[in-house]
Amino acid sequence: MYRDIAHAVYKRGESSMGNYEMPAWGWGIFLLDFLLFLPLILFVNYTLQHVFPTLAIVEDPSPPAYEPVSLNEDNQSLAEENAPLADEAGRNGSQARLITSSLRSTYRTLKAISGLRSLFRGLACYLALGVATSFIFSILATFIPSLIAGPLSALALVQLYTAWTHIVISAPSSKHFWKRLPPFKKAFQATALPIVMYFFSLELSSVVPKWVAWALSMNMPDPKTPNTIPQADKNDVWKAVVVLVIAFVLHIFLVIPTQVILTRVQASLLPEDEDTIVPFDRSFQGKVEPAIVGGKGFVTVKDAWQSFSRASWVRLVKLYVKVFACAMALAVAWVVVLVPEMLLIISHSKKIE
Numbered sequence: 001m002y003r004d005i006a007h008a009v010y011k012r013g014e015s016s017m018g019n020y021e022m023p024a025w026g027w028g029i030f031l032l033d034f035l036l037f038l039p040l041i042l043f044v045n046y047t048l049q050h051v052f053p054t055l056a057i058v059e060d061p062s063p064p065a066y067e068p069v070s071l072n073e074d075n076q077s078l079a080e081e082n083a084p085l086a087d088e089a090g091r092n093g094s095q096a097r098l099i100t101s102s103l104r105s106t107y108r109t110l111k112a113i114s115g116l117r118s119l120f121r122g123l124a125c126y127l128a129l130g131v132a133t134s135f136i137f138s139i140l141a142t143f144i145p146s147l148i149a150g151p152l153s154a155l156a157l158v159q160l161y162t163a164w165t166h167i168v169i170s171a172p173s174s175k176h177f178w179k180r181l182p183p184f185k186k187a188f189q190a191t192a193l194p195i196v197m198y199f200f201s202l203e204l205s206s207v208v209p210k211w212v213a214w215a216l217s218m219n220m221p222d223p224k225t226p227n228t229i230p231q232a233d234k235n236d237v238w239k240a241v242v243v244l245v246i247a248f249v250l251h252i253f254l255v256i257p258t259q260v261i262l263t264r265v266q267a268s269l270l271p272e273d274e275d276t277i278v279p280f281d282r283s284f285q286g287k288v289e290p291a292i293v294g295g296k297g298f299v300t301v302k303d304a305w306q307s308f309s310r311a312s313w314v315r316l317v318k319l320y321v322k323v324f325a326c327a328m329a330l331a332v333a334w335v336v337v338l339v340p341e342m343l344l345i346i347s348h349s350k351k352i353e
Helices: 002-017 024-058 103-114 123-140 146-155 160-169 184-215 237-269 301-306 310-347
Strands: none
Touching: 024 103, 024 123, 024 160, 024 237, 024 310, 103 310, 123 146, 123 160, 146 160, 160 184, 160 237, 184 237, 184 301, 184 310, 237 301, 237 310
């Protein structure tokens, strides 16, 4: 959202310059802005919006006590001497404070593992996912609607999506992400349905607000002319509020629930020899039977949903509220910095005769 705001501000400034030449030092200012905000955008867009919720979804809200497990490369303890981490049961029977109960504790836990780079765990796999999904989607979308192309694109990449979840929730590994791919057959069998549910919800939450905006005759940017900013109308205010409310409702009641189901099903496929960085109930309250004793070896959609407690929902919703607040704060900061810079650059621009 803040990227859209910044883009709109930039386009306004660009159009207001008309036949003016921007001073050479103006590009230097934009470069400094890029270097300043890129890490913040990456942290908010990736770490807060993807890594933190994934950890919150898999963390067991009623874990036994935990002993510290060394996850650092230098074999040092993950945090303080009695820090509760990993999914090995402790011995003293006391309940630890949940790691994902706050942004600060989640941040400290990740940073204690392997420094700042731990905040961006799984980023390489995530980028590969983005490229692969976009490539497949661009091909399918030429023949079928996006509502169908989106889920089908994801189905072809079930191994990558599952591997990303495993990388995020597990202890650091020396293996490259392509070496941590689960068998396609098992990943497809376990995650095909939740992946279709999740990506269909994503597409639905994207197209429905556009349909509503179109039905309300709201002035919207034309994709065919991206440099043209539509003229605002006083009625666009309430129309925008309606569209935003619908988008939020769809995200809260469709996207997030299906994300919870998908993430928990993917987590149930985590190999037994890999420890998690948050307390994790591999049995999902006794609903998962190992394949070695004749069970499926993964949690079903129904059990993934039912085993996610009310307390976990409350914790996850609070997390998303905090993440949204951080995103809005970054958007405001971007605009506060960008607008004065645009005005300064415009005031020092020369008119082209």
